[in-house]
Amino acid sequence: MSWNWQQPDWPEFRYDAAVLTSIEERFLVSSGKILGTVQHVNPVERDQFRIDLLSDEAMKTSAIEGEILDRRSVQSSLRRQFGLTPDAYPTKPREQGVAEMMVDVYSTYAEPLTHETLYRWHDMLLSHDRHLETVGAYRQHADAMQIVSGRLDRPTVHFEAPPSGQVPSEMDSYAVWFNKTAPGGSEPLPPLTRAGLSHLYFESIHPFEDGNGRLGRALAEKALAQSIGQPSLIALAFTIERERKVYYDQLERHQKTLDVTPWLEWFAATVLTAQTVTLDRVGFFIGKAHFYDQHRDKFNERQAKGIARMFREGPEGFKGGLSAENYISLTGTSRATATRDLQDLTEMGALRRTGERRYTRYWLNLEN
Template identity: 70%
Template sequence: MPWNWTQAEWPNFHYDRAPLERLEQQFLVASGEILGAVRHVSGEDRERLRIDLLSEEAMRTSAIEGEMLDRSSVQSSLRRHFGLGVDIASARPREQGIAEMMVEVYSGFAEPVTDESLCRWHGMLLSHDRGLDMIGAYRRHDEAMQIVSGRIDRQTVHFEAPPSVRVPAEMRAFIDWFNRTTPDGLSPVPALTRAALGHLWFESIHPFEDGNGRIGRALAEKSLAQNIGQPSLIALAYTIERDRRRYYDLLETHQKTLDVTPWILWFGEAVLEAQQVTLARVAFLIAKAKFYDVHRAHLNPRQAKVVERLFRAGPDGFEGGLSAENYIAITGTSRATTTRDLQDLVERGALTRTGERRHTRYRLPI
């Protein structure tokens, strides 16, 4: 099978720059919009936004690999690493590891990539895994590193990475390229192109026994942050996870060729979509602050508890909207009190109501 790394021109990827120019310009414009929007968020809410976005990214990048994390545990670890105190929820080893890596990616975005930094990320991410031979180091095993699926007796090989003996030299070439292509490097490469190429290249080397996808996506976010000179805080893993099958299909396709324009185009569009998700979340947080400015003093404890749960659900809110049954389950109150509370919230403009009878649903007016 002619994997990309077996081809004579490896790792010289080929792509058409012309269709990428529009995406690169859109990325820069949206980056400015995000930075401007965040400036309108107060200090405390800005910290909350940072924790929310990073925890969501940690959970989504893990979900892409089929690993489900506990949100409160991730957020607890993030708060501790950012010096924001420790809340009641304790961080479990798996969540603590991904949170620690995300904090380092965020805080150290401007630092060059090194073998040591990548191996440190790997150690953070997988220190809990007792099934790996190599943690915090590149793979060294003799057997082929393959991406496979299907039954053990009828497996499909989607990709085979370079032999372990080649990994140190492959990573030296990759790291040299990554550090030379920053905006102030010797060979600058536009933001989306650099992030897309870097991710594909790293995934094709597949230097670790496990965790390559999560580290590769973290590298893409570091790359984007370096190109804008700020931590990116974009919902990249969130966007990729929603189109996970397409992501894997395109990775598989472009690990067999050095002509990668379609990969860069798809990845660039995913980044642009991620920026819009981030902008929507910033707008939601600003709207939340305004909501409480108007309504906080008028909410009874039951109403305050339900409103807080609605905001915690994020911009998409409760699936299908809040029902009277939801209200009863959250507050433990009677149906008569629920009816009065909800009617009061609607009359004050704190909730909107749609539907009738058992189909009645309530949503925040945001």
């Protein structure tokens, strides 16, 4: 089997640009909507929105690789990185590392890509990992860099990257390509085309001992931010994680060919979905601000705790809605008191109620 990097015309990816024209236009329109809508969020809420979105992205980009992070630790680390007042929750090395990388990607998006950029991100992300031979530099081991699954004695090889000795020259070419295809570069590409190619190209080189998926998605974010002139603030990793198997299938399929139109179509559609998710979240934050303006001084301590916990679940809320049992567990109160509290919240318009008896559920009553 021949991998894409073994083919004679590597890395000349082939694709039908005409197929992507309309979706590229939709991306730019949606980007304008997001940036315009964010302006309606007050500065304090905007900081929290940024923290919540980046923490979700940090959580999901790690979850794609099977790594589960502590959300509160990630958020605490992000607040420190942005110079905001930190909470008392302790930060952990793994969470602090991914938070540092996310903020660096966010704040340096306009800078050209260099080897040092990638080394810095890798060091931030994996300096805590004592099992890696090389951190903050490209891999150097002599063994083949393979993505495998299955039994140890009969593994299935999904992909094999270029040998370590070839990586420096491959990454020289990659950095040159990334910078010349940027807006203002000598060979600029449309936003989604460039972001999709940047991710596939990087993953095909797989230059680091570990962390390639997370860095590759960070590069796609950098490419998108450069195309619109500011951090994109889209839920890309969040959206990819929901289609994790399809994502890996698409990568595997297109690491065996240089004909990548289907990959670019899939990636572009995923970005548009991520933009929709982000618009929903901006609406959620605006709704949250209006909600507290209307109800802030009306809650007792138990109700305030329950409402705050519901907001932490995000736009989707509690799966299946908040039940009386959920409320009792959250507040530590009796069933009779929970019933009164929930009825009071419904009557004041803070919650809406669906179902009857044991199927009764409560939802945040937000303005559209």
